[in-house]
Amino acid sequence: GENVEQHPSTLSVQEGDSAVIKCTYSDSASNYFPWYKQELGKRPQLIIDIRSNVGEKKDQRIAVTLNKTAKHFSLHITETQPEDSAVYFCAASRPNFGNEKLTFGTGTRLTIIP
Amino acid sequence: NAGVTQTPKFRVLKTGQSMTLLCAQDMNHEYMYWYRQDPGMGLRLIHYSVGEGTTAKGEVPDGYNVSRLKKQNFLLGLESAAPSQTSVYFCASSYVRSRLTYYEQYFGPGTRLTVT
Numbered sequence: 001g002e003n004v005e006q007h008p009s010t011l012s013v014q015e016g017d018s019a020v021i022k023c024t025y026s027d028s029a030s031n032y033f034p035w036y037k038q039e040l041g042k043r044p045q046l047i048i049d050i051r052s053n054v055g056e057k058k059d060q061r062i063a064v065t066l067n068k069t070a071k072h073f074s075l076h077i078t079e080t081q082p083e084d085s086a087v088y089f090c091a092a093s094r095p096n097f098g099n100e101k102l103t104f105g106t107g108t109r110l111t112i113i114p
Numbered sequence: 115n116a117g118v119t120q121t122p123k124f125r126v127l128k129t130g131q132s133m134t135l136l137c138a139q140d141m142n143h144e145y146m147y148w149y150r151q152d153p154g155m156g157l158r159l160i161h162y163s164v165g166e167g168t169t170a171k172g173e174v175p176d177g178y179n180v181s182r183l184k185k186q187n188f189l190l191g192l193e194s195a196a197p198s199q200t201s202v203y204f205c206a207s208s209y210v211r212s213r214l215t216y217y218e219q220y221f222g223p224g225t226r227l228t229v230t
């Protein structure tokens with residue numbers, strides 16, 4: 001089955017700097033790669049996703065890049081703000097004839113230092 | 115539109131007791147999932163359902179059972195609770211966008227379960 005590895009497990013950056021979180025996946029058939037943000041005590045929420053037919057997607061201060069050859073994808077947050085402090089999870093999914101499911105990475109705890 | 119809701123929010127069980135967690139969604143989603151979240155281990159899939167009356171095992175199904183008798187509800191049962199099942203449980207639901215099977219999951223608020 002799919003295996004998703006996520007690094008680093010913790011990350012601290014100064015407010016205003018950029019943060020990068022990286023994930024690798026094992027199943028070359030995976031074609032959907034979402035990122036979820038989970039604030040303390042809250043539920044995970046989708047912040048951005050990317051499909052296998054594109055290499056990059058941006059939404060204001062966040063962007064995701066995908067390298068299908070190397071089987072890795074990354075989350076980039078620019079101009080970080082205190083409200084970006086949270087745990088971020090990457091995930092991957094492959095087509096499976098109506099039995100699709102996500103495999104999550106183990107998470108990155110991002111701390112923004114004021 | 116309440117989205118995905120979970121009942122109860124907190125529960126403490128003694129070893130060997132049983133309980134059922136209820137997940138409900140009002141978005142007419144076909145797919146529903148149960149995850150457990152433990153420190154440092156991310157979200158691990160317990161069981162999932164791709165439609166009413168169907169269920170399938172996920173990554174960590176042992177010790178749990180599920181039922182999807184109605185499209186909007188997905189129940190997770192613990193028959194004989196063990197301390198190893200102490201965790202935060204999240205339910206999620208999703209829909210399928212066209213034939214490309216791309217989809218996003220909407221999560222419930224979670225249930226914090228402690229087994230002593």
